[in-house]
Structure formats: structure tokens, C-alpha cells
Amino acid sequence: NAGVTQTPKFRVLKTGQSMTLLCAQDMNHEYMYWYRQDPGMGLRLIHYSVGEGTTAKGEVPDGYNVSRLKKQNFLLGLESAAPSQTSVYFCASTFGGHRYEQYFGPGTRLTVT
Amino acid sequence: GENVEQHPSTLSVQEGDSAVIKCTYSDSASNYFPWYKQELGKGPQLIIDIRSNVGEKKDQRIAVTLNKTAKHFSLHITETQPEDSAVYFCAATPINAGGTSYGKLTFGQGTILTVHP
Numbered sequence: 001n002a003g004v005t006q007t008p009k010f011r012v013l014k015t016g017q018s019m020t021l022l023c024a025q026d027m028n029h030e031y032m033y034w035y036r037q038d039p040g041m042g043l044r045l046i047h048y049s050v051g052e053g054t055t056a057k058g059e060v061p062d063g064y065n066v067s068r069l070k071k072q073n074f075l076l077g078l079e080s081a082a083p084s085q086t087s088v089y090f091c092a093s094t095f096g097g098h099r100y101e102q103y104f105g106p107g108t109r110l111t112v113t
Numbered sequence: 114g115e116n117v118e119q120h121p122s123t124l125s126v127q128e129g130d131s132a133v134i135k136c137t138y139s140d141s142a143s144n145y146f147p148w149y150k151q152e153l154g155k156g157p158q159l160i161i162d163i164r165s166n167v168g169e170k171k172d173q174r175i176a177v178t179l180n181k182t183a184k185h186f187s188l189h190i191t192e193t194q195p196e197d198s199a200v201y202f203c204a205a206t207p208i209n210a211g212g213t214s215y216g217k218l219t220f221g222q223g224t225i226l227t228v229h230p
Contacts, residue, residue, distance in 0.1 A: 048217060059114075102147070102159065102218065103159070107156050
């Protein structure tokens with residue numbers, strides 16, 4: 001099992017450019033999450049999904065969109081990148097139901113200049 | 114919504130000493146409290162968790178305690194080793210019978226633990 005994987009690992013964007021981050025999990029997890037990590041602020045939830053075809057907003061959703069067309073994949077999109085979106089992005093997944101242990105991917109470091 | 118405060122932000126100990134990290138939460142509905150360890154350049158990894166129906170849980174050298182009345186929980190690491198050096202995060206979320214909380218975690222700000230040989 002690869003667990004949770006994320007692509008790409010690093011990316012540099014110019015302001016206004018767009019990109020998509022891909023998260024994949026092979027654990028048959030129902031729930032998936034996108035977080036951003038900034039120094040001194042812990043991890044903050046951007047968007048989440050509780051099943052294929054569903055998405056919902058988290059704590060800091062502005063400037064991001066997501067899609068969950070397949071159960072194993074969760075995509076995070078930036079339509080028009082801003083310097084404030086420079087961060088490390090983590091994807092996580094869990095079974096849901098009464099099991100909430102979240103498994104995290106290795107992260108994507110994004111820099112917007 | 115939930116707010117989680119974590120202290121201290123940095124902690125330096127000598128190998129073999131104990132380390133304690135403390136968190137407080139605001140939402141009395143929260144009943145699931147995981148702790149994550151994040152090594153440099155990696156994603157967070159769950160090391161221990163506790164649910165509010167128990168007051169303490171141990172796993173070898175690590176333990177977590179929970180005080181629901183005071184709304185705080187703590188991570189205890191005994192006999193620290195250099196490989197324990199990492200950033201540690203606490204988190205909280207309500208888990209309800211209907212499953213509508215969806216496991217959305219609120220994280221503390223993190224503690225950088227350094228264990229000196």
C-alpha cells in the first residue's frame with residue numbers, strides 16, 4: 001500500500017497562474033481532506049469530502065476549489081494564485097463512520113511569486 | 114467553532130528526560146483528541162489518540178491525559194530519545210453518533226521538541 005500520495009512535491013507559480021494538486025489514497029477511505037500549513041499556525045482545513053462526488057468548505061476555503069470524481073482521488077485547484085497562498089499543502093484521508101484516524105500525505109510545497 | 118491552544122511552542126530537553134506538551138480546547142462537544150508527530154519534510158503521523166470516555170491512554174513511552182472539566186489534554190513522553198525530536202501537534206473534533214461532524218480536526222499551533230544527546 002502506498003497510503004496517501006501527493007503530486008507534485010514542489011511547485012513555483014507566478015501570481016495569477018493556476019494549478020491543480022492531486023491527492024490519491026489506496027486505503028478505500030471514504031473521507032478526504034485538504035489542509036494548509038503555515039509557520040506558527042498549525043494545519044488549517046481548506047476543503048473536505050465525505051464521499052465520491054461530494055465536497056464541502058473548511059475553515060479557509062477562499063481562493064481554492066476541489067473535486068472528488070473518484071473515491072480514491074481528491075483534487076485541489078487554485079484558479080488564480082496569490083502570494084498569500086504560498087504554503088505547504090497536505091492531503092489526508094480516513095474511513096469515517098466511527099473511525100477518524102487521519103492519514104496524511106507527504107505534502108506539496110507551493111511558492112507563489 | 115473550535116479553538117485549540119498548544120503550549121509550549123518550543124521545548125528542549127536532555128535525552129532521558131520527560132517532555133510534556135499541553136493543549137486546551139474551547140468546544141465542549143469535542144470528544145476525540147489525536148496527537149500527531151511531524152518530522153522535517155514529512156506529513157504528520159498519528160502517534161496516539163484519546164476519546165473523552167477515558168481519562169488516560171498509554172502506548173510504551175507516550176501517554177495522553179484528558180481533563181474534560183477543564184477542557185485540556187496533554188502529551189507525555191518519557192525517557193526521551195534524539196529520534197523523538199520533531200514537531201508535535203494536538204487536535205480536537207467532535208465525533209457524533211450521526212456522523213455529521215465528519216472528523217474535521219482543529220489543530221493546535223505545534224510544539225518543536227528538541228532532544229539533546
